[in-house]
Amino acid sequence: MLTGRQQELAVLAELTRPDAPATAVVVHGGRGTGKSALLGAALRRAVGEGGLVLSAMAEPADAHTRSGLVRQLVEQLPSPRAGRPGGLGGPGPAVGEEAHRLIAAAARRAPRTVIGIDDLQWTDAASAAWLETLLRRLDDLPVTVVATHGPGRLPSDEDPVGTLLPLFHRRIRLTPLTDADVARLVHTVLGAGAEDGTGPGPEPAPEFVTACRTATGGNPALLHTLLRSLRSAAVVPDAATAAALDRHVPAGTGRTVHAALRTMGPGVLATAEAAAVLVGPHPPAAELLAFASGIEQQVVEDGLHALTLAGTMVPGEHGSTFSAPLLAAAVAAEVLPSRRQALHSRAARFLIDQGAAWAEVVPHLIGSPIGQDGTAEALLNAADDALEHGENATAVACLRRALREPLREQLRAQVLASLGEAELARCVPTAVHTLRRSLDLATVPGEQAAAARSLAGALFTLDRYPEGLDVLRRAAQRIRHTGPAHALRLEIDLLYGQLGRIHTAAAALPRLRELDPAAAQGSPAERSLAALLSLRCLIDGGGCREDALAHARDALAGGVCPEGDESYVYTAPVLAFSAAGRPDLALAHVNASLEGSRGQAAALRQAYLTTLRAGVNYRLGDVRGCEADARAAIAALRGVGAGPTTSHSVAMLTDALTKQGRLAEAEDLLAEHGLTGTLGQHWANDFTALVRGRLKVARGRVEEGLEDLLRAGERATTRLMSGPAVLPWRSEAALARAALGDTRQAVELAAEEAELARAWGAPEITGNALRVLGLVTPGPDGLVLLREAVALLEPTAARLAHAQALADCGARLRQAGHLDDARAHLRSAVVSARRCGATAVADAAECELRAAGYRPDAPAEEGAQALTPSERRVAALAAEGLTNKEIAARLYVGLRTVEVHLTKAYGKLGIQGRPGLADALAAPGSVRR
Incomplete structure (x- = not known):
C-alpha cells in the first residue's frame, strides 16, 4: 500500500524525527488511497527512533461515544514509577483536562511524542474539543500530531471535526497512483518470479499497466485487490489480457x-x-x-x-x-438480475418518452426483460438507426436481442435477414448460419430471393461454391411460380456462379444464350441481367465490344453495390468496362461505390470493392495502387473470417510485387495463402495461374512457368472465356516459349492472340498482343509490330502497357543499330514505368540505356526517385486525399508508421506537407548521358 507514496512517507519521517519542531499534519484521501498504511509506516518509524507513540482509530460507531478517542490514547501511556494512573474519570469536562495533563507529562519525559489518529472524520465531539485544545498548545509540547481524514459524515450531520482541520499546519493529499507506480506494483505482485520460481519475472506490458490503472482509478486498495485476484487466476500481465480487465471483478x-x-x-x-x-x-x-x-x-x-x-x-x-x-x-x-432488468426497462421508457437518441436507449433496451410491450419494435427502430449511422456492432446487438422476443414468423425471418446482412461486416461464417435460418423461415418470394442471394454470396466468399449454387438453385425452384421475377433474379446469380466454375460453365451457356434483356425490363432483375449480358459479350468476343459497354452502363446505373441488390454479378460490368477499353469508367464506378459505403463498417463490401479497384488498377498499370488495394482487401477479408485463398486480391498483390521485382516476397505470398499447388475451380484462379506462371518465368523457372500459363489457358478455354480481353494467356505463354527457344510455337500463340484482340477492338488489348507478337517475331517485321503497339497504346489509359511497349521497342531499335530512336523510347519507358511503380520494367529499360551508351542518374538524394517503395505507397495514398488513419487501415500498418513514412517523403520531395504532394510524385525522373 506504500507503493507510490515514498515522497509522502519522507515528509512524515522529517516531521516526526526527534529534533523536529512540534507540528500537526493531516493526510487527506478517499477510501483505499493508503492513508492508514502511510500513518502506520510513519508511526513505526517514530518507534524505531525512540519516540513515544500514541495511536487511536476512530470508527463510525465512535462518533457518538463521548471521549472515546481520548481514552484510547491515554490507555497507551506508559506506567510511571509510582504506578500506573488510574485512568480517566467518568464523563464530564474534566476528562479533557486530565487527559491533557497525563499526555503532557508523558511527552516531557520522552525525546519526541507522536500522536497518530486514523479516520479523524469519525471523532466524537468531546475528543474533537480536546484535540482542538492540544493543537492550540503544541508550541509548549514536543509533540507531533499525524491524522488521516477521509470521507465520512453527510453534510447534514453535525461535524465536530470542521473546526479542527484549519489547525493542522501541514496537509498531504493522496492522489491516484501513476502508471509508473502501477507498473512497479504489477511487477511486484504478478511478475516477481520467473516460471521456474527463480529470478525476476517479465516486465508487465504497458497496455496491461494502463488497463489496471484505468480499471481501479489508481486507487491502491482496489489495485491490490485486483492484482491479488489476477494472481490467483494465474493471469499473465501482457497486452492480450489487458482488454478483459474491465470485466474482472474480484470475488467479494x-x-x-x-x-x-x-x-x-x-x-x-x-x-x-x-x-x-x-x-x-x-x-x-x-x-x-x-x-x-x-x-x-x-x-x-x-x-x-x-x-x-x-x-x-x-x-x-x-x-x-x-x-x-x-x-x-x-x-x-x-x-439481482430481476432488479437490473427492471432498472433498464424503466430507464428505456424514460428516455424514449424524453425523445432521447437511440444510441442512449439501446443499452437499456438490451437489458430489459423479455416480453414487454413495445420492446421488439423499439429494438428494431434502434437497429435501423444504428445501421444508418454506420454503427454495425450496435445494430447486431439490437437485432440479436430482438430475436429473443416473441415475434411472428415472418417478422422473425426479416430480423434474421437484417442480422445476417449486418453480421457480414463482422464475421462471415456467423452470417451464413443466420442467413440460412432467415431463408428457412421466409415465405414472401422477394424476401426468399434476397435471403438466398445473401446466403449464396456469403458462401461464395468462404469458397463454398457448390453450397452457394445449391442455395440459389433450390430457392429459384421454390418461388418459380409465386414470384417469377424474383426467380429470374436468383437465376442470374446462379448462372454467374456456374460460369465461374470449370465443371458447371458449359452447362450454363445454353441458358445464358437464351436470355433477352426485354424479359427483365422494369423488374428487379433488369440491372443484374444487364450485368450478366456484359459477361456474355466477353465470352462471345469479337464484334461484341460495343454491346459489352452498353450493357455495362445499364448494369451500373445503380452503382457497383446497388442497395438491396448487392451481388457478385456486378463484377462483370466492371470487368467489361476495363476489357473494352474504358477502365476510367470502371474506376469511376468503383470509387463512387467505395465513397458511398465509407463509414458503414461494411468490411466485406470494402474488401469486395477494393479487390475490384485493384483489378482496375492492374488494367491501368498503377502498380502501387494495385498493391495498396490488394493488401487492404486481404486485411478486410481476414477481419471478417473469410480466408482469401481464391481471392483475386492475392493474385493482384502477387502481380504487383512481381512488377516491382520483389519476386521472393511474391512467392512467399502465394505459399502463405496455399496457392502453390492445385488451384480451385473458380475463375479467379485462372488469373492466379497466369500470375504464378509469370512469376516463375521471372524467377528463371521458365518451363514451370509455361505449365502454369498453359493451364490458365486451358481453364479459360473450358469455360469459353479464352479471349485476351479477359486473360492474355497466349501472349504470356508465347514469351515463355520464346525464352525456351521454341520460336515457331511462340509466334503461333502470339499471332492467335493478336487476331482475337483485333476482332475484339480494344486498343489496350490489341497493343499488348502486338507487342508480344513483335517480340517473338525476328527481324524488321518484329520491329514494325512493336512500333504499331507503341502507337496503339500511347493514347490509352494503360500506362504500364505503353511503358513496356516503349521499353521493348527501344531494345529492338538498339539491337538494329537505331541508337537515337532507341534512346528516346527507352528514356520515356523509364519515366513512365517509374511513375507506375513498375520497378522491374524501369530497371530493364535502364539496362538497355546503358547498352545504348547512356546511363541513368545516380540515385537521387531528393525527389520522387529517392523514395523507398513503402514511402511511395504511403505518399501516393496521401496524395489521393486519404487521412493517415485511412492509409494505415488500407496498408494494414500502424498509424505511427504512416506518419514516419510521410515525414521522410516530404523531406525527400522538398515540400512542407500534403499540398503539392501529387505534383511532386508525378514529377518525371531524368536520365542523362
Whole structure:
C-alpha cells in the first residue's frame, strides 16, 4: 500500500524525527488511497527512533461515544514509577483536562511524542474539543500530531471535526497512483518470479499497466485487490489480457463496497446501484436515476453528493461517474438480475418518452426483460438507426436481442435477414448460419430471393461454391411460380456462379444464350441481367465490344453495390468496362461505390470493392495502387473470417510485387495463402495461374512457368472465356516459349492472340498482343509490330502497357543499330514505368540505356526517385486525399508508421506537407548521358 507514496512517507519521517519542531499534519484521501498504511509506516518509524507513540482509530460507531478517542490514547501511556494512573474519570469536562495533563507529562519525559489518529472524520465531539485544545498548545509540547481524514459524515450531520482541520499546519493529499507506480506494483505482485520460481519475472506490458490503472482509478486498495485476484487466476500481465480487465471483478469486492455504501446514509446504496447498472453513452442524470430506481429525485441528488464527497463518484460535464470502473462493476455485480432488468426497462421508457437518441436507449433496451410491450419494435427502430449511422456492432446487438422476443414468423425471418446482412461486416461464417435460418423461415418470394442471394454470396466468399449454387438453385425452384421475377433474379446469380466454375460453365451457356434483356425490363432483375449480358459479350468476343459497354452502363446505373441488390454479378460490368477499353469508367464506378459505403463498417463490401479497384488498377498499370488495394482487401477479408485463398486480391498483390521485382516476397505470398499447388475451380484462379506462371518465368523457372500459363489457358478455354480481353494467356505463354527457344510455337500463340484482340477492338488489348507478337517475331517485321503497339497504346489509359511497349521497342531499335530512336523510347519507358511503380520494367529499360551508351542518374538524394517503395505507397495514398488513419487501415500498418513514412517523403520531395504532394510524385525522373 506504500507503493507510490515514498515522497509522502519522507515528509512524515522529517516531521516526526526527534529534533523536529512540534507540528500537526493531516493526510487527506478517499477510501483505499493508503492513508492508514502511510500513518502506520510513519508511526513505526517514530518507534524505531525512540519516540513515544500514541495511536487511536476512530470508527463510525465512535462518533457518538463521548471521549472515546481520548481514552484510547491515554490507555497507551506508559506506567510511571509510582504506578500506573488510574485512568480517566467518568464523563464530564474534566476528562479533557486530565487527559491533557497525563499526555503532557508523558511527552516531557520522552525525546519526541507522536500522536497518530486514523479516520479523524469519525471523532466524537468531546475528543474533537480536546484535540482542538492540544493543537492550540503544541508550541509548549514536543509533540507531533499525524491524522488521516477521509470521507465520512453527510453534510447534514453535525461535524465536530470542521473546526479542527484549519489547525493542522501541514496537509498531504493522496492522489491516484501513476502508471509508473502501477507498473512497479504489477511487477511486484504478478511478475516477481520467473516460471521456474527463480529470478525476476517479465516486465508487465504497458497496455496491461494502463488497463489496471484505468480499471481501479489508481486507487491502491482496489489495485491490490485486483492484482491479488489476477494472481490467483494465474493471469499473465501482457497486452492480450489487458482488454478483459474491465470485466474482472474480484470475488467479494461487491459485498465489501455494498457494506461501505450502506453506512453513508439513506438512498446512497440505491443510487449507486442504479448508476452502476444504467451505464450508457453518457452518465445517467439524476432524473433518470430517480425514475428508474423509484425513489425521490431529492434523495438521489443527496446520494450522488454523498458519493462524490466519499470519492466513490466524480462529477463530470454530463453527470457523475464512478471514480473507478471496477467500483461500478463491483456494485452492479451485486444487483439481482430481476432488479437490473427492471432498472433498464424503466430507464428505456424514460428516455424514449424524453425523445432521447437511440444510441442512449439501446443499452437499456438490451437489458430489459423479455416480453414487454413495445420492446421488439423499439429494438428494431434502434437497429435501423444504428445501421444508418454506420454503427454495425450496435445494430447486431439490437437485432440479436430482438430475436429473443416473441415475434411472428415472418417478422422473425426479416430480423434474421437484417442480422445476417449486418453480421457480414463482422464475421462471415456467423452470417451464413443466420442467413440460412432467415431463408428457412421466409415465405414472401422477394424476401426468399434476397435471403438466398445473401446466403449464396456469403458462401461464395468462404469458397463454398457448390453450397452457394445449391442455395440459389433450390430457392429459384421454390418461388418459380409465386414470384417469377424474383426467380429470374436468383437465376442470374446462379448462372454467374456456374460460369465461374470449370465443371458447371458449359452447362450454363445454353441458358445464358437464351436470355433477352426485354424479359427483365422494369423488374428487379433488369440491372443484374444487364450485368450478366456484359459477361456474355466477353465470352462471345469479337464484334461484341460495343454491346459489352452498353450493357455495362445499364448494369451500373445503380452503382457497383446497388442497395438491396448487392451481388457478385456486378463484377462483370466492371470487368467489361476495363476489357473494352474504358477502365476510367470502371474506376469511376468503383470509387463512387467505395465513397458511398465509407463509414458503414461494411468490411466485406470494402474488401469486395477494393479487390475490384485493384483489378482496375492492374488494367491501368498503377502498380502501387494495385498493391495498396490488394493488401487492404486481404486485411478486410481476414477481419471478417473469410480466408482469401481464391481471392483475386492475392493474385493482384502477387502481380504487383512481381512488377516491382520483389519476386521472393511474391512467392512467399502465394505459399502463405496455399496457392502453390492445385488451384480451385473458380475463375479467379485462372488469373492466379497466369500470375504464378509469370512469376516463375521471372524467377528463371521458365518451363514451370509455361505449365502454369498453359493451364490458365486451358481453364479459360473450358469455360469459353479464352479471349485476351479477359486473360492474355497466349501472349504470356508465347514469351515463355520464346525464352525456351521454341520460336515457331511462340509466334503461333502470339499471332492467335493478336487476331482475337483485333476482332475484339480494344486498343489496350490489341497493343499488348502486338507487342508480344513483335517480340517473338525476328527481324524488321518484329520491329514494325512493336512500333504499331507503341502507337496503339500511347493514347490509352494503360500506362504500364505503353511503358513496356516503349521499353521493348527501344531494345529492338538498339539491337538494329537505331541508337537515337532507341534512346528516346527507352528514356520515356523509364519515366513512365517509374511513375507506375513498375520497378522491374524501369530497371530493364535502364539496362538497355546503358547498352545504348547512356546511363541513368545516380540515385537521387531528393525527389520522387529517392523514395523507398513503402514511402511511395504511403505518399501516393496521401496524395489521393486519404487521412493517415485511412492509409494505415488500407496498408494494414500502424498509424505511427504512416506518419514516419510521410515525414521522410516530404523531406525527400522538398515540400512542407500534403499540398503539392501529387505534383511532386508525378514529377518525371531524368536520365542523362
